[in-house]
Amino acid sequence: MTEQPLTSEQLRFLAAAAGAAPSLHNSQPWRFRSVPDSLGVRVYADLDRAVPITDPDGRALHISVGAALFNLRVAALRLGRDPEVRLLPDEAEPRLVATVRLARPSPVPLPLGRDLFDAIGQRHSSRQPFANRDVPEAVLGELITAALDEGAVLSPLEEAGVRRVLALTHDAERRTGTDLARMAETRTWLRPEKPAADGIPVSALGPQDHDARVPMRSFTSRTQPTTASQRFEALPQLATLTTHDDRPADWLRAGQAMERVWLLATAHGVRVSVLHQAVEWPDTRWGLREPGEGPGHVQLVLRLGYGPPGPATPRRPVEEILDLTGRAGAAERGTS
Ligand SMILES: Cc1cc2nc3c(=O)[nH]c(=O)nc-3n(C[C@H](O)[C@H](O)[C@H](O)COP(=O)(O)O)c2cc1C
Known part of the structure; x- marks a missing residue:
């Protein structure tokens, strides 16, 4: 069974979840674009948001984008879709770090063992002292x-x-x-x-x-x-x-x-x-x-x-990180 093309609203939902990921200095070095048939998302590294002296090889930048990719996978499962990820699919396009096909319904049981979606909004860096208590x-x-x-x-x-x-x-x-x-x-x-x-x-x-x-x-x-x-x-x-x-x-x-x-x-x-x-x-x-x-x-x-959860930090608006122009017109008309 093939799923329907993603609506703009669903794409925004996916990008917002992805954009909530942690990143070096909260640099948020990512961008997202629908694939032409609207049955997936392309994930790009935003090299304009690199931190070149601290991170000259872009290692931390890729770690940050990887975290965003994981959130996208979790959000896709929340939409009932099975994320099929290809890392670095195109050697000629180094900024393209992954394509995520979302054409199939999500499998049962959940591949991650549990639904982690709610934790996306609850997760923060906690830089406060922790209690003297062991993690079990x-x-x-x-x-x-x-x-x-x-x-x-x-x-x-x-x-x-x-x-x-x-x-x-x-x-x-x-x-x-x-x-x-x-x-x-x-x-x-x-x-x-x-x-x-x-x-x-x-x-x-x-x-x-x-x-x-x-x-x-x-x-x-x-x-x-x-x-x-x-x-x-x-x-x-x-x-x-x-x-x-x-x-x-x-x-x-x-x-x-x-x-x-x-x-x-x-x-x-x-x-x-x-x-x-x-x-x-x-x-x-x-x-x-x-x-x-x-x-x-x-x-x-x-x-x-164990300690305070840490405060929420700001994120760029979805419009800045999501490019909807790649969407096929037919898919948009048929589903939005
Ligand atoms: C690769 C990487 C390196 C980081 N290094 C540090 C660090 O050395 N010290 C620190 O306090 N936070 C570090 N962070 C956390 C980020 O500062 C944090 O994720 C970002 O400010 C967003 O805040 P949030 O995690 O509360 O959403 C790092 C995060 C990543 C992904």
Whole structure:
């Protein structure tokens, strides 16, 4: 059975869900376009929204677009459609990172195990201190399985691993803080006063750790603290997300895995923040690998725990990220 062409309203629904994804500095580097027969969506990287000094290879950009792609898949299932994804379908068009065919009804049972749609709107970065409370093994197990299903390895770290990753993140954070070009670039994504549709509002930033154990990213600079420091959890629950290779397709898989883990964690009441600093320098990134864990490229460090949900951050309006001009006129007339 083939589904009807997507209506403009359905395309807006899909793009809005995709656009709610997390992205480096809330740069939202994505665009969406209907396929000509309106039975799918093309997902593009918006290179004008790159963060080139911090992310010279576009790795974090692809992770962000991968997260948006995962949200699109979740929203498609909510519409009753089975998303068939092709990553990087056209070598001649590098900005086209995926096509998602939505021509078939969604299978039963749901391929993701549960409906994650409501978690899309509830998920935020939580940069506040977490409680000294363990994330249950059973929940960590579900998160590990979710990442594996997306082709990535989530490794919750034991104490020695946490201390190693914290030390590397401190080192990277210190380096970043003294790199004037990087700090200037980061500041261009901070939104100190006026509300904006992208970037990070100052209200979404958290405190620094009073005991200097958890190196939260300083988006301003060491000399300009935005809020008083607070005591963070004694031993944070950190997890690395690793892929076998380190090419654009792997970054897209990592982004989908990150978002699946993050939405599932949200559904379980577990908060997440990203500690990305050590991944941004080649040597500290290399040190993030678990000794003895075989080959692999760490794409993300996630901090998991229980605390405030974090505030909602702004998103660009759907009209800015969705291009409806590719739609076949017949499909539009027949269905809208
Ligand atoms: C690849 C990537 C790297 C990120 N790095 C950091 C980071 O180092 N520190 C941080 O606090 N947030 C980090 N974030 C979270 C983004 O700042 C956040 O997703 C964005 O501001 C939107 O906010 P939201 O997650 O609450 O929707 C990162 C997100 C992504 C996808």
